[in-house]
Amino acid sequence: xxDALTRKLESFEELTDADRAALRxxxxxxxxxxxxxxxxxxxxxxxxxHLILDGYACRYKVLxxxxxxxxxxxxxxxxxxxxxxxxxxxxxxxxxxxxCKTVExxxxxxxxxTAHHPRVTRALMWCALVDExxxxxxxxxxxxRQADQRIAHLFCELLLRLEAVGRVTDNSFxxxxxxxxxxxxxxxxxxxxxxxxxxxxxxxxxxxxxxxLTILDxxxxxxxxxxxxxxxxLRNARWSGRRQVPWLSSVRGE
Amino acid sequence: xxDALTRKLESFEELTDADRAALRxxxxxxxxxxxxxxxxxxxxxxxxxHLILDGYACRYKVLxxxxxxxxxxxxxxxxxxxxxxxxxxxxxxxxxxxxCKTVExxxxxxxxxTAHHPRVTRALMWCALVDExxxxxxxxxxxxRQADQRIAHLFCELLLRLEAVGRVTDNSFxxxxxxxxxxxxxxxxxxxxxxxxxxxxxxxxxxxxxxxLTILDxxxxxxxxxxxxxxxxLRNARWSGRRQVPWLSSVRGE
DNA sequence: CGGTTTATTGAAAACCTTCAAAGGCGGTGG
DNA sequence: CCACCGCCTTTGAAGGTTTTCAATAAACCG
Numbered sequence: 001x002x003d004a005l006t007r008k009l010e011s012f013e014e015l016t017d018a019d020r021a022a023l024r025x026x027x028x029x030x031x032x033x034x035x036x037x038x039x040x041x042x043x044x045x046x047x048x049x050h051l052i053l054d055g056y057a058c059r060y061k062v063l064x065x066x067x068x069x070x071x072x073x074x075x076x077x078x079x080x081x082x083x084x085x086x087x088x089x090x091x092x093x094x095x096x097x098x099x100c101k102t103v104e105x106x107x108x109x110x111x112x113x114t115a116h117h118p119r120v121t122r123a124l125m126w127c128a129l130v131d132e133x134x135x136x137x138x139x140x141x142x143x144x145r146q147a148d149q150r151i152a153h154l155f156c157e158l159l160l161r162l163e164a165v166g167r168v169t170d171n172s173f174x175x176x177x178x179x180x181x182x183x184x185x186x187x188x189x190x191x192x193x194x195x196x197x198x199x200x201x202x203x204x205x206x207x208x209x210x211x212x213l214t215i216l217d218x219x220x221x222x223x224x225x226x227x228x229x230x231x232x233x234l235r236n237a238r239w240s241g242r243r244q245v246p247w248l249s250s251v252r253g254e
Numbered sequence: 255x256x257d258a259l260t261r262k263l264e265s266f267e268e269l270t271d272a273d274r275a276a277l278r279x280x281x282x283x284x285x286x287x288x289x290x291x292x293x294x295x296x297x298x299x300x301x302x303x304h305l306i307l308d309g310y311a312c313r314y315k316v317l318x319x320x321x322x323x324x325x326x327x328x329x330x331x332x333x334x335x336x337x338x339x340x341x342x343x344x345x346x347x348x349x350x351x352x353x354c355k356t357v358e359x360x361x362x363x364x365x366x367x368t369a370h371h372p373r374v375t376r377a378l379m380w381c382a383l384v385d386e387x388x389x390x391x392x393x394x395x396x397x398x399r400q401a402d403q404r405i406a407h408l409f410c411e412l413l414l415r416l417e418a419v420g421r422v423t424d425n426s427f428x429x430x431x432x433x434x435x436x437x438x439x440x441x442x443x444x445x446x447x448x449x450x451x452x453x454x455x456x457x458x459x460x461x462x463x464x465x466x467l468t469i470l471d472x473x474x475x476x477x478x479x480x481x482x483x484x485x486x487x488l489r490n491a492r493w494s495g496r497r498q499v500p501w502l503s504s505v506r507g508e
Numbered sequence: 509c510g511g512t513t514t515a516t517t518g519a520a521a522a523c524c525t526t527c528a529a530a531g532g533c534g535g536t537g538g
Numbered sequence: 539c540c541a542c543c544g545c546c547t548t549t550g551a552a553g554g555t556t557t558t559c560a561a562t563a564a565a566c567c568g
Contacts (some may be wrong), residue, residue, distance in 0.1 A: 069394040077325075081385055087377055089484070091387055118372075136345075186397070191515095432546065433548095
């Protein structure tokens with residue numbers, strides 16, 4: 001288990017033996033969480049950092065009028081709350097979409113490590129920075145594109161992120177989101193999501209059935225929404241030469 | 255000058271003498287930058303971290319079709335790119351709105367310090383985390399509210415952020431943004447921004463003239479858009495008891 | 509298989525954008 | 539000091555996108 005974490009971080013930054021030893025000293029808790037369950041709620045004091053090993057989760061906030069806004073999706077290999085664990089109080093919630101296998105790492109353990117292991121700190125920061133770049137792109141997406149293209153953009157992003165962790169076969173991947181989930185993510189009504197999906201299907205760009213999404217024409221879908229993958233920062237030197245992040249597949253059997 | 259930086263960070267985290275000495279060893283460059291000028295452009299390799307001492311700047315991205323999306327505003331006391339300086343390549347640009355007084359801190363200097371001064375690192379992370387919380391709230395704002403309320407929310411946020419650094423008097427503050435700037439921030443057309451401002455004026459909530467914005471009724475404006483300031487994390491223990499961040503006023507005379 | 513959730517569709521209304529024109533404001537130069 | 543120019547703002551009208559409401563159909567889940 002610790003091995004999984006070590007490998008993920010090493011794909012960003014070279015670690016020393018001392019760094020690795022410190023990471024091994026962690027006692028992470030493995031959890032199986034049902035679908036539609038909160039990992040943390042707004043107002044909670046973050047005690048643990050959550051790493052998703054399997055399944056999908058999301059970061060969201062509920063407004064006083066009951067409106068929900070989803071601000072991030074988490075796929076296998078993602079830290080949910082690395083970027084907020086320092087804060088005294090959660091200003092949003094994190095919940096599962098599908099059933100998830102997660103790891104909890106105590107907050108103090110992260111703090112101890114970062115206090116003494118600058119390379120680990122840098123690797124963790126890199127993870128957080130990419131998450132933030134994704135968040136910025138979502139703002140661009142919602143602010144600047146109309147419904148069909150917003151959704152197309154989301155599909156392109158998920159395809160690349162899931163490919164990076166080896167969860168895509170033949171341009172298909174699990175898609176447990178309801179149309180209401182997508183609506184709350186994209187600032188749309190669920191009705192409009194339904195219509196947009198119909199449009200994307202009619203254009204022959206996607207196939208979505210039984211919670212599996214297939215991108216029928218990747219290049220055309222990217223062109224349709226003007227997708228530019230640079231914000232995912234997948235092609236950096238530290239990452240290059242690896243088709244797939246190895247630490248994930250090694251975990252699956254556990 | 256270094257003093258300014260030290261004090262800002264100390265409002266987040268207690269530093270040791272060694273930490274302070276390391277910060278003093280920095281040789282920051284003070285710059286006066288004209289309005290509407292890029293500090294960094296998309297594709298650049300980030301070499302410096304920019305700190306705004308005076309004026310307003312923004313983080314933005316331009317889509318292939320010429321559409322501009324503004325993703326953050328920077329006010330005095332804000333780091334522009336603390337959260338991206340690790341990345342190999344900028345995936346967006348940062349430019350001034352008004353004339354700005356800025357400080358450039360070399361990237362390697364930050365890296366050296368964070369490698370050896372965990373408390374400084376934590377303080378910098380805190381800054382970055384609050385920036386990200388603001389970004390999340392912008393997503394909520396654009397995704398969930400309609401034009402008038404979006405703009406009202408932005409005004410509430412700016413009021414609090416500028417109050418925290420002592421730049422508000424009688425609920426008034428400099429407002430150098432054009433309506434097109436606001437439009438590109440909120441994912442609206444400039445025409446709609448104009449109409450929304452008319453509405454907010456008609457409701458007696460704001461007064462905006464000659465690039466000065468006055469909030470006429472703070473509580474009602476907050477109620478109008480359902481503003482919840484918790485995401486700014488201004489009331490945390492480390493911050494409490496200080497009406498104003500002292501390090502900014504000490505810089506103004508320089 | 510029955511009940512519940514999720515997805516689809518139509519029609520009307522709300523919101524926002526686009527286009528176009530006019531008015532205001534500030535700065536510059538005569 | 540005034541006239542002019544450019545940029546920014548305001549307003550109207552038409553059109554497009556999206557939401558809302560409501561009803562039906564399909565998929566999912568014990």
